[in-house]
Amino acid sequence: MSTESLAEPVNRVRPRRLGSLRLRLTLAVPLLAATVVGLFEWSLGGFEPLADGLARIAWLVLLLSAAQLLLIDALLLRPLRRLAAGCEAMESAPVPLSPEAAVPAPGRIAELDRIGHAMLRARGSLWQQDQHARELRRELAQQRDQLQEAHSAIEAHQRELAGLVRTDALTGIANQRAFDEALRREFKRAQRQRGLLAVAVLDLDQFKQFNLAHGTAVGDTALRRVAALLKERFKRDTDVVARLGGEEFVTLLPGFGMAEAQSVLESLRDDLRALRLPDGQGSLTLSIGLAAASPAHPYLSAQALLQAADEALYMAKHAGRDRLSLAA
Template structure:
């Protein structure tokens, strides 16, 4: 027999011998230790009453306690040790497993593993494509959101521009008829409520159709813009409203201003226009003005009545020879 085959046999014999030697030592040592403990216990109780009877009782007590201790040791320690030894022997006697090089899967298992690996690769590829699609979708959504915000800003700007155009004269930049009508109703009600002053002047360029026909439309438009500039220079207060009603007709609404003060400013405006000598410093474009003013001493029933009074004053100025200011009665 070879050395390798003899080694496990020697090891298998050594384990039972060690357990038997341990059981023998416990069988001798446990009774002796129990006897000593019982003797000390009896002595601590006052000694032996009758030596013979005490010895017999002690002997029985030692035997019973020793037997109980050995039984517990056998059940709680020796049997688990014996099972552990048997397990170790079984593990040592088991055949050596094959190395990875020698272990080859069955053909069916290899095919199944290939199919699983292929499916996992396809799943990874699909997940990667879905992630790319999600990223592209997020980019497109971001671009669409930016475009939507830009469109919203452009729409708001267009709405503001349309609102401004709806209330502004395109040629002169002054308020238009709609904006003036709203301002007239508002300021007239305020003047009535506060018993304040409100002056209204209607201004019309004299012989403007002939001027426009002689010098051309472009020169006529430039003249209208110059008149609008003069009106803006003369009426600078936040409460003043200057508008172009259409064609060559303008209007100035002056809250808190009476007849005399408004007359002085408008006469100065007529002088400024004559000094311009439109067109191009060579002409003689003039202005006719009709002025009406509401006050507690001279009230009007409505804003339309005040406007009509100013129009009638302008009509009188036109028929009186133009280039003049006429006051409403």
């Protein structure tokens, strides 16, 4: 059966349905209008006025029905007719059913082939670009890791350099720079809190002759052992032991007055005499100059306190060495 033969019954059915709908509306609308007008007139005066004004009611029903039918035709029936006409036009359009009708022309085939090849090339190019982007991301990740490692190494070197700047390379204790900072800090604290602060400058007696007799290697070992002895003797958190240079050391003792510091330092001199030097090479003695700041004996500055201890050391040296001298 052909498409035209199937479409014919459908095309006949649609006008019939529209005509039936128009007929039903033509019958229903006057009845509805008469009912509405009759109810309205009855509500105004009852049945007797309704019978007297029958002609007028008939004219009202006729006019109201005509107006409603015109509105229904304009708003409903005409759009339905246009819709039906469009459907009939779509159904009456020829539809190719044979396979030959669906086969494109040879020129179209060649054009479609070119488009397909172009799409394949574009897909391959996109795949290569994606691979290249992945390689770049991997390289960037590796470089970022390397930069982080380099940054960590630089920070470690900076910490090491900062430690070297504040540490004596030979003995491992604080150097003069670190001691000067601690002295200024503790001096200000002692002034603020009206506390005690003792400073002792220590010098190994005849150390140049010791180096000449035993060699600088033995002398360096002796300096390291003296530094270890000082760290062991002065091990409070607030104590500071430093090497000023050569064979000269210094101790900072917060909270110690002259008497307390003197007692500890005399004991240190005894410990140094008993110190075992490398291979039993000779013995060492200490000359010490001690100064202490207190509310009863204040100093104008931290440098003045250190200078007083240094002058006391000078007096100990000239008094015969191997002794402790107190600042005036």
